Amino acid sequence: MRNKLCAAALSVLVLSTATHAQEMKGDVAWDILAGLTSEVGPRMAGSEAEARARVWAQTRLTALGFTGVASEPFPIRGYVRGRDEASLTAPMPFRLAVTALGYSETTPDKGIEGDVVYFATLDALKAAPAGSLNGKIAFIDHAMKRSQDGSGYGPYGQVRRAGPSIASTKGAAGVVIRSIGTDSHRNPHTGVTNFPEGVKPIPAGAVSNPDADLIARIAGSGKPMRISLTLTGKTTPNMTSGNVIGDLVGSDPSLPPILVGCHLDSWDLGTGAIDDAAGCAIITAAALKAQEGGKLLRTIRVLWAGSEEIGGFGGKAYADKHTEPHALAMESDFGAAKVWRVNTNFWTSNKVLADRIADSLSPMGIVRGSGPVEGGTDVEPVIEKQKLAVVDLNQDGTHYFDLHHTPDDTLDKVDPAELAQNVEAWSRVLKIVGNEPGVIAP
Structure with missing residues (x-):
């Protein structure tokens, strides 16, 4: 009986799929x-x-x-994606779901590693003293909220658009941001960032929202964090x-x-x-x-x-x-x-x-x-x-x-x-x- 029911269910599924395909044709x-x-x-x-x-x-x-x-x-001046990898190396080893942002600077093939400085908002990063991030990797938080008209994308998106260039002016060796998105899956959101003339481009990536939550929890505990970051994509004129x-x-x-x-x-x-x-x-x-x-x-x-x-x-x-x-x-x-x-x-x-x-x-x-x-x-x-x-x-x-x-x-x-x-x-x-x-x- 069970096999007959499975066969019947499969027939319904096939018929439904075929009907849908015919309707769409x-x-x-x-x-x-x-x-x-x-x-x-x-x-x-x-x-x-x-x-x-x-x-x-x-x-x-x-x-x-x-x-x-x-x-x-x-x-155009384009961006060609390479290898995108990131991991927490302290206080525990953990591979992060990461994607490079468009126009990110290229890391060496072996990547970079540094102490993480956590910023709860873009404004907190802006307030950081010049030189305070020398040799470090900035992490910028600020979780996007849902809205019917998508109006949050403008202000929340500034973390991605402007955050890396601001981190660069503070001396950061690299930057990781919370993805600009509203999901809770381990899917990072890519998108373009910009480095104005005179600002040194640095490696810039986005991690998924669950991974950003993890980083925020560790930052709240006061434990030191380190991240390794490998982004080998290249800006290509x-x-x-x-x-x-x-x-x-x-x-x-x-x-x-x-x-x-x-x-x-x-x-x-x-x-x-x-x-x-x-x-x-x-x-x-x-x-x-x-x-x-x-x-x-x-x-x-x-x-x-x-x-x-x-x-x-x-x-x-x-x-x-x-x-x-x-x-x-x-x-x-x-x-x-x-x-x-x-x-x-x-x-x-x-x-x-x-x-x-x-x-x-x-x-x-x-x-x-x-x-x-x-x-x-x-x-x-x-x-x-x-x-x-x-x-x-x-x-x-x-x-x-x-x-x-x-x-x-x-x-x-x-x-x-x-x-x-x-x-x-x-x-x-x-x-x-x-x-x-x-x-x-x-």
Whole structure:
């Protein structure tokens, strides 16, 4: 009987999987998401994999009916990952789950080792006297808290962005931070750090949250700590990245186009599903869905940007190259959880258009916000240069930073129903703004 039950359960599982695959087949967003993560995989900026992703993107956009599909290369200062290892050597031996931060300085192959100086916050590090960290390894704590809108990423992220350079100015030989994330798994979160001109780069890594908890407990006990750190990755100049663009040409090409952006590159620990293959899937599928019932008045241009993760170079390159007028810009770069809020920067200048967007989204449970718009890293440069109108479709970020920049950023973390909700919300907005004959201005 037990074997029969197991066989029956297996049959149900196989049938369920087959049914799910059939349901997803032909779904543009899911096909893009699955294809990019499964056929290309991780897409580190400047890497051979990112180059393959551009070819993949051009082929896919052309097949979907986009015109003027082009790859637009540009040079970058990249980061090539090496061997990432770290261990506590005192008060006990313990191997830490660590990842190098982008633009970390390279350690010798044998690594470095030093006494650990614990800082509970970034402000505590800032207050440390000059020279107080000479030859030592700084550990910077400050656990990120969950929020629906992801607003904590700005202030908490400064530990990663600025912490290593501040530690360097205090004389540190290296720095380890608590990962900027909200999970409790032994998955470290990578991400870029920066060393301003005149500041000596030092090795910089992030450990998982449970490992950071351990370090904090030991620091609280007053026992001396030592860490060995090996990060052999290298900052590499003159690498090639690039953007991919494609248009769905409107019936009135004289009207400035709508720009919708995402980023094609990803970090290398996972397959970049939520960050940001999902975004590219959402904007592309929505642009096509918005054409149902007839071509829009305005051209919709998709921008699959390169090198967002290590400095937003793709958005800057697009804004420098494309000086032609645009009407409005939007971006999807926050995973694939449900859209819950809409913000625009033209409530006052074009209240009727803003009301139409809000009214269209309201039946989906998407509320109208009143906060400032952000646009996103890949469209922000052109927004600022041309003073564009912006629509932000805010996704639920409660669990986004569990996965962000970790090995867990994989396809199985995306809910197909939530992905479809994004596409529907985006397509409703694009149909409205794409058929607006009047001026769209902030």
